[in-house]
C-alpha cells in the first residue's frame with residue numbers, strides 16, 4: 001500500500017524515517033540535520049499531529065530555514081515554553097486524522113541519499129526546503 005500522506009510505495013517512508021533517526025543518533029555528521037528530518041517528516045504526515053502541532057512544526061521549519069536560527073537556540077526556546085507550562089496546545093494527534101489533505105510533494109524522504117553525511121545533510125535540507133515551500137500557502 002502506498003502511504004496515504006506522502007505517496008511512498010509500501011509505506012517505505014516510515015521505515016526510512018526510523019532508519020534515519022538511528023543514523024542521526026549514532027553519527028553526529030548525520031545528526032546535524034535531525035531537526036530538519038523530524039519537522040519535514042511530520043509536516044508531510046500530518047495525521048501524527050494536532051492542528052496546532054502542525055502549525056508549530058511549520059513555524060519551526062521556517063525559523064530553521066528562513067531565519068537561520070540554530071536548532072539549539074530553538075530547542076531551548078521550546079524547552080522553556082514546555083517547562084514553564086506556557087505551551088497551551090497538544091502536538092500529538094489524538095484522532096490520527098490528517099490535518100491537511102495534501103498528498104503530492106516535490107520531494108519526500110525517499111529522495112534523501114545516505115551515502116555519506118555530506119550528501120545526506122544536503123538532501124535532507126533540500127527536502128525540508130521543498131516541503132516548507134509546498135505548505136507555505138496552506139491555511140488552517
Ligand SMILES: [Zn+2]
Pocket residue numbers: 003004005006007008011013014045
Ligand atoms: Zn509517507
